[in-house]
Amino acid sequence: MTEKRLNKFISESGFCSRREADKLIEQNRVTINGQRPELGTKVQPGDSVEVDGKRIRASAADKTDRIYIAYNKPIGITCTTERDVEGNIIDAIGHKKRIFPIGRLDKPSEGLIFLTSDGDIVNKILRAENAHDKEYVVTVDKPVSERFIERMSRGVPILGTVTKPCTVKVVSKFVFKIILTQGLNRQIRRMCEFLGYEVTALKRTRIMNVSVDGLRPGQWRDLTAAEMAELNAAVAGSSKTAAEGHVRPAKRIKPGSEQRDGQAKPRSGNPRRPGGMGEGRGVLDRPQGKNPQGQKPQGNSGKAKRPADKPTKAVYVNPNAPSSKNKGQDKPAKKKTGGNTLTLKRKG
Template structure:
């Protein structure tokens, strides 16, 4: 994993009593808050040259924080991108099998490390939001925000009505309940599905339960942000209005823990 190195600390606001280490790492663009927690648990983070492996440690001005032996600072530049992820790309920082990564599609002019808010599986395509703003990612990506994700799905065979009837009510699969907020039939083999929970491979698991296979699974909306006609593999900046709208929706639903 590559980290952006700086010659001097960036300007950052710190609350009274310090800032939690995982939040500080997120503001450095090292990883999302949850990813930063994993780095700490893996023993890859030191504070003032002392290894930290548990949560709850706080950073105050003047502290030295290092990841994999490199000092990190909060980044000055914030990036907020929309990416049209093609099928066949991984939402990961690395892959032992050398498959294409979402990071390969980020414009070369952006030197800061970006991470995704939520994921799409290897075979799925569509809208991803990438940023190096850890607090923004934590707020928008937290389950309590209940931000809608809308998908266009095509099946290889006609879709039975029972799926449309049961999915909004909740389908129990191996002890996990999968529920959609909205579902609409667009043709014999096509659906529009709106989710809010974002459980792992939710649509694929529901389709498999009904012995179906998605030929196309494309995310077309996250909250107020639309994929639109953005070409596969291309990015565009989120507009200030979209950023504010995402913050507003997430703020109304709930708050991520600090």
């Protein structure tokens, strides 16, 4: 055995996935030769690796000891390896070796899901940029319209991003088929909800070249040699992690910028208002004057245009000072005297 990163060594042994192995290392549950390692530590030939005191054996180089199964998950089963969760997928299958699911299906959803003891293949299948097909048959609460199909296939804004274009076809009045290459959280349900539909049934029928056909809900089988050959060929060029500079960050949608049909509101084309010149802001910094019609400017709309080559300097104006137009009228009126009021006059 050549040296390997610790998380890879653990995942290849079939104990768990690489992501879960990283969590175990962070929780100080892993030791190498009795010492607690850091993330990224490499295992050397002859090292003793333990998780919670249990020895982890190195996997066979030819992967003959790996498990790959296809399972038709029924509604109500939760895709978790936590055995204390009622209805967890591990207890539902009851496999004699330690396995874990590749991806997940929501508890109210059903259909095909892979389980394996090979942590090395998990990220290759799951990473969105590897673009591996997953096919679903979906039933909704309203008749499927042409506009709905067009919007779903073009992409829908959910979870702060826009879903990738996908293939969507009508199956019947309330049923459609969709093929995704993404795996966002509750993606299909959120997409339908955004367009005003509610999912009443969801079934995954295919992952890449493997179909759920022939498996009743709750049944599982080992992947065939032919299926594994196609699967390995499909992921041969897949990256386990995102290649640097290869994946662009998801386009963010500003809150409130979505219209009803999911399209971002078009910009007006007008230049942005300079800071301090908006309504209720920068009153003391505005240049005062009259426009060509002799009216006082109001905000930006009434401001007279100035030549671009003659910048004007903003002048401070006290808003409480009397204007020249009303000079003499802003003085407080003298109080009238009368009655028995005594008025004293100073001798000149």
